[in-house]
Amino acid sequence: MNINRLVGIVCLLGALMSSIGCDSQPASKYPVDKPLPVFGVSKMVDGLLVQHSIPSFSFVNQDSNQVSEKDFDGKIYIADFFFSTCPDICPMMSAQMVRVYEAFEDNEKVAILSHSLDPEYDTPAVLKDYASKLGVQAPKWNMVTGYSRRFISEFGQSNYLVTAKEDEGAPKGILHSGHFLLVDKDRKIRGLYDGTTEREVNMLIHDIKRLLNEE
């Protein structure tokens, strides 16, 4: 076998491996042959079946401005729960969320909503400092406080810790688990991703684009 033929075979094998074997990360977390799932138990309201959605809210962000569901009208948003002081998974989550922020910085239809789980300590000034260190700004990325610890715990548990068929893989205690939730413009939860891993956040970024196209 001459050397040119050998090089040709090696190149061909390399191209095949990169197209089928080596790049094994799925682009989307969910099946691509149907729309992204809707998480949460549907309820009967006035005789109609209503899908779970995030209720109205009013918080205070890092700029001391009120932030409500109206600020997310017509937008997709990614929600998470964090402690500004957490030394372990929160910095990992923040680093990954910055990737999401940068990927959609110029897209007005995508926003981020991070809820502090330590509202007594995480005042708007503390959150402002935290956001500045990450190089991010509201309204693209709202970091919110202005509620009691009990309120945010119960609000998160009952609205973001959803239970449904699609949600069987959701970890217990999601508020402290470093998960990112993808919420559509109707405030329905459409995806759940481990915010501490690059792989899952790649899938989230892909699924945000999917959702934008879907809508």
Added chain:
Amino acid sequence: MINKRIFGLVLIGLTLFACEDQSKKQIGELHKQVMDLHDVVMAEYGSLEKMGFQLKDSLAALNEAGTADETTLSTFHAAIQQNEKGIEGMNNWMRGFDQKYEEKGPEKAVTYLKEQLVEMEKVKKDFDEATQAAKAILE
């Protein structure tokens, strides 16, 4: 003569490099120990917090009904206090933890992490005791 001096300098350099490498390894191990404990506590943080809310709700209901005896009420009060101690202990530890401890230099960083390990063990102990006390009432 010059060769001996060069040999001496290289030896000193190697010794310093080895010491620094040893410190980095020790810092890495201590950091992992502290964070492992932190992760164990954080995994249960939500459950303990929720049990605290349940205890307070139950106590309010008991007070409203006016049927509970003093022993029962003081058991609730003690469990709520322990719960708050557990949650606040973790919050205060996180608020006080200096994430830039490595800027202190290797020696001080090791000392700092050893102190944090002791503190974190105390936080976990309080957390476990609060969990047991709450479960004893609620389960």
